[in-house]
Amino acid sequence: MKVKFIGGAGTVTGSKTLLETDGFRILVDCGLFQGLKPLRELNWEPLPILPSAIDYVLLTHGHLDHCGWLPRLIAQGFTGKIYCTGPTKSIAKLVLIDSAKIQEEEASRANQKQYSKHANAEPLYTLEQAQAVIPFFEDIEPNTVVPIANDITAVFENAGHIIGACSIRLTLEGKTLVFSGDIGRDDDVLMFAPTKPVFADYLFLESTYGDRLHPDVDVKEELETLINAAIKQKGTVIIPGFAVERAQSVMLLLWQLKKEGRIPDVSYILDTPMGANALHVFLENLKWHKLSASDCHEMSKMFSIVSEFKETMRIIEDPQPKVVIAASGMATGGRVLSYFEHYISNEKTTVIFVGYQAEGTRGRKLLEGADEIKIYGNYYNVKAKIFQIEGLSAHGDQKDLINWLSALKNIPKCIYLVHGESIPADELRIRIQDEYHFKCNVPLMGNEIEI
Incomplete structure (x- = not known):
C-alpha cells in the first residue's frame, strides 16, 4: 500500500492524500490551496496521478480547503464516487457553487479593470463545472461500516468542527488507517465534541493549532x-x-x-x-x-x-x-x-x-x-x-488534539501530522512523543510512504 501527500502537508490548505492499494486508488479530501501565491498556483497544476485513475474520493467535510478542487478533478476525468455524510454533501454543494461564482466574478472584474497579469483572466472553474460535481456524491450514515471495494471498508465518525464533519476509519489490507480531517473543540459553542479513535495502525492527524492553546477567555x-x-x-x-x-x-x-x-x-x-x-x-x-x-x-x-x-x-x-x-x-x-x-x-x-x-x-x-x-x-x-x-476557532488546539488520541487502546505504528504549517506540526510531534511515546512524522508535500 502506498500513501502520497499531495496537499495539506506543510500547509493548512489543499488537503489531498492519495492511497494506492490492491488495484484501487482512493483520494482522501480534494481541497483548494489558499493563501500564499505559490500555494494558490498549485491549484492550476495537474495532480501527480490522472484523475481518471482515481476510483473514490472520501470527503471529511465541506470546507473549501478540503473539497474545493473537486470541480477540477471531475473536469479532468474523474468518474468515481465521492463518499461523505449528508450534511457534508449539502455544505460542499453550497461551498463549491459559491466558490465558482466568486472566481467567475473576480476573473470578470480583473478583465474589466485590466489588473490581471494574464491577457485574459479565467476562473479556476466555472459555475457549470461546480454544479457537475453534485451527482457524484454518495451520502452515507455516520458510525456505519461502508463497503468501498473488495475488502476495503470505511466508517465516518463525528469530528466536530463543522456540521457533517467526520474522521474516517479505513480498513484495508488487514490494516486500520484513521484520517482525522479537521478536529473540532471539546467545548465548542455549537458542535458536539469529536469522537475519539480507539484503534489505528496508522493515523493521519491535522495540526493546525499544534503549537498553541486557545486562550481561556469569555x-x-x-x-x-x-x-x-x-x-x-x-x-x-x-x-x-x-x-x-x-x-x-x-x-x-x-x-x-x-x-x-x-x-x-x-x-x-x-x-x-x-x-x-x-x-x-x-x-x-x-x-x-x-x-x-x-x-x-x-x-x-x-x-x-x-x-x-x-x-x-x-x-x-x-x-x-x-x-x-x-x-x-x-x-x-x-x-x-x-x-x-x-x-x-x-x-x-x-x-x-x-x-x-x-x-x-x-x-x-x-x-x-x-x-x-x-x-x-x-x-x-x-x-x-x-x-x-x-x-x-472551530479547530481543536494542542490540548484538544492530544486529548483526541487518549482513547487509543493500541500503539499506532506511526502518526503522520498533516494540515498544519511546519512549526505547529513539529511542536505537536514533540508533545505527542512526550505524552504517549508514539512514533510521529511530519511529511512534506509530495512525500510518499509504503505501508
Whole structure:
C-alpha cells in the first residue's frame, strides 16, 4: 500500500492524500490551496496521478480547503464516487457553487479593470463545472461500516468542527488507517465534541493549532466589549466569517448578548448568501449540533440576511453604525472585500477575526499589522482597528488534539501530522512523543510512504 501527500502537508490548505492499494486508488479530501501565491498556483497544476485513475474520493467535510478542487478533478476525468455524510454533501454543494461564482466574478472584474497579469483572466472553474460535481456524491450514515471495494471498508465518525464533519476509519489490507480531517473543540459553542479513535495502525492527524492553546477567555464578553466600543464611536463592526459553523456561532453569541441586553439595538447583518443557506442545513440536521429548531428560527430573526449584491452596496453606503458578518473568513474573497474597500481606511471601523488566518491571506496580513492591503488591484490604507477572538476557532488546539488520541487502546505504528504549517506540526510531534511515546512524522508535500 502506498500513501502520497499531495496537499495539506506543510500547509493548512489543499488537503489531498492519495492511497494506492490492491488495484484501487482512493483520494482522501480534494481541497483548494489558499493563501500564499505559490500555494494558490498549485491549484492550476495537474495532480501527480490522472484523475481518471482515481476510483473514490472520501470527503471529511465541506470546507473549501478540503473539497474545493473537486470541480477540477471531475473536469479532468474523474468518474468515481465521492463518499461523505449528508450534511457534508449539502455544505460542499453550497461551498463549491459559491466558490465558482466568486472566481467567475473576480476573473470578470480583473478583465474589466485590466489588473490581471494574464491577457485574459479565467476562473479556476466555472459555475457549470461546480454544479457537475453534485451527482457524484454518495451520502452515507455516520458510525456505519461502508463497503468501498473488495475488502476495503470505511466508517465516518463525528469530528466536530463543522456540521457533517467526520474522521474516517479505513480498513484495508488487514490494516486500520484513521484520517482525522479537521478536529473540532471539546467545548465548542455549537458542535458536539469529536469522537475519539480507539484503534489505528496508522493515523493521519491535522495540526493546525499544534503549537498553541486557545486562550481561556469569555468570548461573549470579548464580543460585547468590542461591539459596544465601536458603536459608541458610531463605527461599523465587520466580522469576516466562514459561512459554515463560524457565522452561525457568531450569530448565536450575538443573539444571546442581545437577549441579555448587553449589546445595543443597531442593525445586525449576515451578508453571505452561503451562510444564509447553511442555516437551512442546520435546521435540516438537528442531530448534528446543539441548536434546537426554535433557537435557529429566533436567532435568524435578529439578523437582516442579505442575498443580492445591490443590497450589500446599500448597506455599505448607509452611514449608520452596524455589525456585519460577511464571508470570507480569511478575507481571501467574497462580500467582505466590498466592505473593506469602503471601511478599512476609516479609523472608526472595527474588524474582528474569529478564525484561523492562513499564511498569505489578507486576514493574516491585517493581524500582523499591515499598513495597507491590496483589494482587486488597488491598495487601501489600513486605519481600522483590527482584533482577533481566538476563542471562537472551530479547530481543536494542542490540548484538544492530544486529548483526541487518549482513547487509543493500541500503539499506532506511526502518526503522520498533516494540515498544519511546519512549526505547529513539529511542536505537536514533540508533545505527542512526550505524552504517549508514539512514533510521529511530519511529511512534506509530495512525500510518499509504503505501508
